[in-house]
Amino acid sequence: MGATMQLARVHGPGDVRLDTVAIPEPGPGEAVVRVAACGICGSDLGYIAQGSLGGGPLSEPLAIGHEFAGDVVAVGANVEGVAPGMRVAVNPDDGYIGGGAPEGAMGDFILVRQARIGSTLYPLADHVDYGEAALAEPLSVALHGLRLTDVQPHHKVAVLGAGPIGLCAVAMLRHLGCKDIAIFDRVDTRLERATALGAGLAVNTAQESISDALCRFHGEGDRFGARFAETDVFVDCVGVEAVLQEVIQIAKYKAKIAVIALYKKPATLDLFKLMANEILITGSIADDRKPEFAEALEMVARGEQDLTPMISHRIDFSQFTEALAIARDAEKSAKVMLTFNQEPA
Incomplete structure (x- = not known):
């Protein structure tokens, strides 16, 4: 059996679990990113509460998490300008990451399909904090x-x-x-x-x-x-x-x-x-916002504004249940950011 990880997936109304799944491997046109930070979005909480994307019952568990940044760890064939070690923020739109796709970013690793610079993958300068990069979404x-x-x-x-x-x-x-x-x-x-x-x-x-x-x-x-x-x-x-x-x-x-x-x-x-x-x-559903994603990241990289008031909590993924509870509490939280172990695989 290959290496495994935990991935947050919704199984039904109010039923979210950390499932054990295989660590993905990239195929042609794909890359694998080790997640460093992933924000908890109101839509994630909504998917958990209703047990679906808003339509009928789920036919298979729904992976969640779409506001994230991390490091490329593996690259498949026919991917240009992307290499292991590259720090990136990921635009989830093209693959519906965390919103209907098999992939979600509330796990240690994620497969990014259609891996292209300026479309799904956006390089980060070394000084850019992963949590603030995840705010680009x-x-x-x-x-x-x-x-x-x-x-x-x-x-x-x-x-x-x-x-x-x-x-x-x-x-x-x-x-x-x-x-x-x-x-x-x-x-x-x-x-x-x-x-x-x-x-x-x-x-x-x-x-x-x-x-x-x-x-x-x-x-x-x-x-x-x-x-x-x-x-x-x-x-x-x-x-x-x-x-x-x-x-x-x-x-x-x-x-x-x-x-x-x-x-x-x-x-x-x-x-x-x-x-x-x-x-x-x-x-505005922001389903096609590549220019705005890039512009937001550029703003973050320039340090144009102090964004620290936006992130109320940084909580390790090992405390996933506690992080969800805090994110549901409007009195306590703003953006709750899940963080992940960044030791080499």
Whole structure:
């Protein structure tokens, strides 16, 4: 029997296990990466809770983990510019890593299919921390949504939700040159992290409404007898129907809304307001964001921003169950980063 490792896989609702599987070997066009760091995403927690990707029951266990970085340890034939020892971050999109593929990054090693520089594999400079490199995935999710909404430096922006993607949105808004950034949540510790990342206003919605806070921070006006906030762009990272409804009521003429959040059921919206104020709503699943992935990594490598407020915990993979529990606790955590033993195989 060949060498084995443990891999986190979902078997059913609430049933996630560390299965013993063979360490992969690369075929043509493939590479094997030793995982150094892997972030726990809200989608991972969702897959575990529902026991699937959101459709029907699983036909086979679902490997999870898609926010990761590590070292190339083996390369198959016909892979150009990739060699063992190369430090890389991995864009999971092409192979649906951790989202339907047999491969997931919550294990010591992972097979990367279609191994290509600038597509799936992105080289890391020696000074780049693996954990921060793993943030390229959620950072690029936020950046993709902002690009689709054409956010400009002069825009006044409101971020709805200060979870990991909301925090990434603040970081990428600062990267794009935005300064008038407000963020809303119900967890003070996350709002404190958002302030450290550069948000100019952080409001607990249990204490002040989004509408009142934005009119105070961004200014207000009147259109057709209705009050509006002078906010140019809303970035929905929370996925709560009542919040989106409030935003549409307070949005100004030609405001834009980027929906990055995952809505688990249909939402009821005031389409008259949407029409009368020519509000643009853009959805963003970040399924094709190679330029944004590269841009996020470049930002990390330059040390453009201090991203330490974003990673609340670094927990060894041997404490996988404890890491999941912390990641589920919004009061305690932001991005929980799993770390892996980096001794040679």
